[in-house]
Every structure is written in C-alpha cells, then in structure tokens.
Amino acid sequence: MTYRVIQWTTGVVAREAIAGIIGHPDLELVGAWVHSPDKDGRDVGELCGREPLGVTATRDAAALLALPADCVCHMPGRDWVEDPSRTLAGLLEILRAGKNVVNLWWPTLVYPRAESEEVYRRLQEACLEGGSSFCTVGMDPGYGTAGLALSALALSREVETVRMSQFMNNAHWEGPGITKFFGFGRPEVADTPMLQPGVTAGYHATTLHLLADALDVKIDEIVEDHRVIYADEAFDIASGHIPAGTISGVHYEVKAVAGGRDRIIVEHIERLREQDFAELEFKGDGYRAEVVGEPCVRLEMTLSSKPDFVGDGIAVASAMSVVNAIPRVCEAPPGVLSLFDLAPFPSRNSMIRRSGS
Template sequence: MSERPIRVVQWTSGIVGTSAVRAVLDDPRLELVGLYTHSADKRGLDAGTLAGRDPVGVAATDDVDAVLSTRPDCIVYMPHWPDIGELERILGSGVNVVTTARLVNGEYYPDDAGSRLAAAARAGGATLVGTGMNPMHVPTVALAATAMCRHVSRISITESMDCFGYGNTATWTGYGFGGPPDSADIKAKLLAAEPDYAETVSAMARAIGKEIDDVGLTVECAVALADRDLGFIRIAEGTVAGVDATWTGSRAGAPVAELRTTWTLGSVLGHRQDPEWRLAFGYLVEITGDPNVKLTMSFAPADYETFDIGTTTAMPAVNAIPAVVAAPAGVLTPLDLPLVTARRR
C-alpha cells in the first residue's frame, strides 16, 4: 500500500462526513475515489464542493454498485445509523470499513448483527472497525492509562458538555430533546439508538480481563426554564434541555465499566434548566485500581468561530484508515489496531 495512495470512498456527507472528506483530501496517503449520499439534492455534486473546497472530480452518488466499482481499499462509513445489510454487502465485496455510525462490533444490535458482520468480513477478507470520539477514541485513551496499574477493578468515563455546536436536529430529537421529560421513554430511545454504548462498556471490560453479564442504563433529564430557539432545534419551556445517561457493564452485580454522557443544549449560551448541571466541557476518566488514576480530557480550538465541529468524531476514523487496511480480516475495535495518531502537517 506504500507504493500508491489508499483508495477511499466517503459514505455520506453530513457534518462529520464533510469533515472526513476534507481530511482525506488533505492526507497524501489517501485518495478520494467516491462519495455516497442519501440526499437527492446532493447527487451529482462534486465532493470538493460539498466539503467547501475546490472541485476534485468526484461526484456524489446514491448508486452502491457505482461506489463499489471504484475499487476502494476502504469506505469511511458515516450514516446517521448503520444499515447492517449494507455493511454485509460492502464487507462481503472485499472492501474494508471504518465507521463512526453508532457501531463497535454489532454485538448488541438485533438480528444477530455481530455474527453476520463477522461472517461477511471473513467471506470478503475485509476488516470492519468502529470508532469515533466517544465511542471509541476516549475509551482507548482511558484503557491506555491502565498500563500504569497493578490491577484494575473498574473504569468509568464521563462525557460532559453542552452540544450546541453540533447542530444535527435528528440526533437531538431522537434523544428526546425538546420533548416531554419522560425518563423511561428517553431510556427506551437510547437503548434503541445507541447499542454501541453497550458494546463499548463490554469492550472496555474485556480489555481489563472481565466478561460482563449485564448492561444497565439509567437516565435523568433536565427541563428548560424558558423557550429557546437554537436554530436547528426549538426547545419549549418545560421540555427536555438536558439528558444524563449512564451505561454500566457489570459482572455478578459488581460494576466493571461505565460510560456516562451528560449533555445539554444551550446552557453554554446562558439558557437555564432545572436541574442545573455543572459541566466539565470534556471527558473525565476514573480508574479504580492500584493505583487509582484520574484523567481529564478536553479539546480547545484556536478559534471557536471557525472550528470544524465534525473533526473530533471524523479524525479517529480517517487517521485509522492505514491501520484498518493493513489489519487482518474480521470485526475489530481500535483496541486491536496499532496506535492511531495524527500526522504532522
């Protein structure tokens, strides 16, 4: 692969997808050969134009056969939700996949998705890796920190931030924002929308030598104290303006791995909610072991006005492409790859 650029197809071009397109175009190791889109209004448009760049001669298409005919080495798969049948087809055709689409290994998806994906990868001699900021980049960093411990009994990660900058309406309404403060209903929505969180706590537990036998989810919500219009979503007074969800993987009733997301929309702009949550604006890692370890992670753009909000989700996938292409066939996680790093500009 060192003698030629890695041929890459970008699958979808939303907030994260267009960030990935820019990253692929900027990486001399990679060559963009295709762009798949679900949107009728994007069909035929140049990938460079869609990503805010000069045209690059790659037109967006919704024709899967046309995409696969470009003979890509890797597809960067970033739809809003994964289509397991679609992934089976891609892997079965021999194309590697790195994805941020709410998927780690398919283990907690319905209809035996994990086994189906593994079988397709074996049949095509291809590799599937699920990643993204959280899951799976932050858990990978957290697990690397356990190397300083004699033993670990529990690992906990909290993502705590206001998500106003990520203006994806479907994501936030799908999580219950702007709707009634029904924690049971929001829990059901999260269980359906985020099997990757259960997959992540399971992978975290395995990495420290434990197989979990249960994944629990607890949900609390906060309500807006006044109407707010954020442009991409309207949140009325008394409706959900914050969601605090904790996924806990346990063994024999004892917590082993925990992934918590504390999200608000608009509190960073001064909008108030009840209850008010003190946000970390980043990630908190707590490792219980010998010794105990605590980490705090955050990203600080040089210029918030021009910051590409898709970067932190897209780059763990784009930076992993060479390692994914070089990896053995199968369904892997970032924990199975060599250390993935950014490149010097």
C-alpha cells in the first residue's frame, strides 16, 4: 500500500525527510507546507536542491489538509519552545482533519502521557475525532536514547539501573543557535540557557517516565547535574570563535530517583573537539545504552556518513527515524502512540532496489 505524505516545512532536517519519502517504495509526497513567502508556490524539489518533483509548496495549511493524504511529516522547527500552545493547536488541527502525524520537533512528546495530562488528553481526543494516530520519534528524546535502551532491556533481568547517553560533536553546526544553547564560547554557565535550573529535567522527563513505565518503577524525584570544561586554547568552529578560557564542552545528567537510588539516567556529552571527555570512551557521534542487571548490557550506536556524502548524517538519522515510522503509524488504531506501541520500522529505502539489482 502507498501512503500519501504531506511534508510540514522544508528546512535542513526536513529536506532529508523529503529525500527519504521520495525514495521509499510505500510513500508518495503529495504536498508541503512552508513558513516563508519566498518559498510559497515553488516546487519542493527546487527548494531542496533537486530536480522538480511536481509538488508545489504552500503556506495554505487549509488547502493542504483538504488533500486526500494519509500522513503529515511534522517538522516545524523550534516553535514549540517559544509557543507550545500554538504548536499544539496546529497539531490538533491536523489530527482532527483525519491526517496521521509523525512528529520530530517538540521532542518531549516522545511519551505524551508524561508531558502533561492536558496535552495528552487533547491529542487523544483529536485523534479519536479525526480517526488518526500521532507519534513522535527523533533521536533524543527518541530512538537514540529510549529506543536503544528498550532494546537493551529485552536481554536482561534483575535490572538495577538504565543509563542512556548521547555523544555529539557540535563543531560543524553552523549558526549562533548551538553556541548560545550550550554556552560554548561563553565565560560562565550563568549565560547558558540549557543549564538553567529545570531545563534539562524538563527536556528529558518524558524519556525517564517512558523507561520507568517499561520497568514498572515509580519515580520519586528527578534531579539534574552538570559539569563544563573550558578551552585550554582558542580555536574556531563552524558557528564562530571559541576563546581560550571559555566553555568548550558540557556534560549533564538527568536522573530518575526511585527507592533512594538513581535508577534511570539520561546524559548528554556535548563537545567541540574529539579529545574532550575522552574518559567516557566514545569516539565520534552517537548513543549508548547501558543496563546494569543480569546480564549487564551495553549497546553502542555510532553515526557517520560515507566519504562522498554532502550533508549531515545526524540530520539524516533524525529525519529517517520519523519517515520510516510512517507506515506503522498509518496502520495503527487511532490514538496517541509511543515507541512502546510500534513494531520495528526498518528502512525500505534501498540502493539495491533503486539500482534495479
């Protein structure tokens, strides 16, 4: 069966999603929503640096939702941070229109039951009204942390702790957003948005609750901790200059405490140089899930690209974690879903199939 897909925005990660959609044998791109007037009315292929696809981008959401489409691939950027109520209203409109939604942005919706009772209730009501399903994937929160940990838990008993880790080199990211977010190049953590009290806990709480429900563990409290390192010399990255003596790496943990012990932990290692945080023994970009139980399990997933690839492999992984889930979400009964509810969704976007071999 072919599922007709509307792509919601055409930014950096969304362009990788479009490539995945048009290369997937079970998906057909039928529309795209865009923010800016200069993109309105243009061919989606042109916007993505490709040959024309015969699909026109539009700012007219109502016209898109009137199309006979099966799913919306929802990637509206970081609007949810500034105005979550507006993002929620948009999602509810799409779901009530009978369109299934695979969501990347607003990543805490990876487990909507733990986001808030009101958000979960409104999403569930919209799904039932429209006969649609909703699921958020992504890498973290998402497949890189919770998905990997759930796989590790399939192999163990007498589980004591679960640790989920993301390792990311941010040196190649362009634009000021990443430096501002993690405080890179700043002299002290007081100017670092991500490390303000409650921010990391708020970002990862739903992941902790997802794993707690998997383990049937009641969380007593969630605590956060962090440390930073400072550049021993000045250097440049894609987004700017890092002066000596300023923040060049961040290691934070968010921990779910149960029975007086740290039972479930999410940690991030955000660095600008490969040699930083070498004691954590992880090379490159990727994820690690560790289960202390019987047996103890460690799963590691590294992400890289082929030498001739022009782009960002992390962006591709983020996009495809959503695109590959589309058939499963479309086939599911109406309602709010999580990684708990989906069977594995391997890629069918194959070079072998495309080459005709």
